[in-house]
Amino acid sequence: MATVQKTKSAITLKGSAEIICDYLNYGINSILFQRGIYPPDTFQTVENYELTMFMSTDKKIIEFLEKTLVQLKEWLVLKYVNKIALIITNVKSRETLERWDFKVEYEGDTSNGEVVSDKPLSTIKKEIRDVVRQITASVTYLPLLDCICSFDVQIYTKDNIELPEEWTESEPANIKNAQSVKMKAFSTKLHKMETVVTYKNTEL
Incomplete structure (x- = not known):
């Protein structure tokens, strides 16, 4: 008599890191467009x-x-x-106008590399969809960027890790007259990510 065993889908630590990086790739592109x-x-x-998208x-x-996210996946x-931060800067004045912080929390017992999420x-994906919708809607309240801007990505790591040659330490991108809006969070049960946009309040 044949037996049938129902197997649950399981997300590994590497798989969870891939989900985070996938979200960041689409999220950052969406922000650059919006x-x-x-x-x-x-x-x-x-x-x-x-x-x-x-x-x-x-x-x-x-x-x-691609290069940034490959390294990030390993570090996750x-x-x-x-935290990962997307920095939007005025090209002419070098002033930071907007910062998107993607804060990472580690959930469960991840000391064992074999840990999985069920x-x-x-x-x-539904939770991520809700966050992306909030990113898209942010254009309704964020100040107009009426200058030529550039972007960069900063990764905030624990102290005393060895940086690859192509990576350098940088100063935090602080914003004057800052105002922040917190988006919904999403979780894989191994990583939790919270998205916050901080921008210069031009009405002050």
């Missing part, structure tokens, strides 16, 4: 999280984010990362 950092015609539409077609941006598995991927 905030008008680059011309709309340098983006293409893709479907993910049951949403139509915008991804840059600029090879330099794609390569930069090792629990080195506290949280359904569909539930995680």
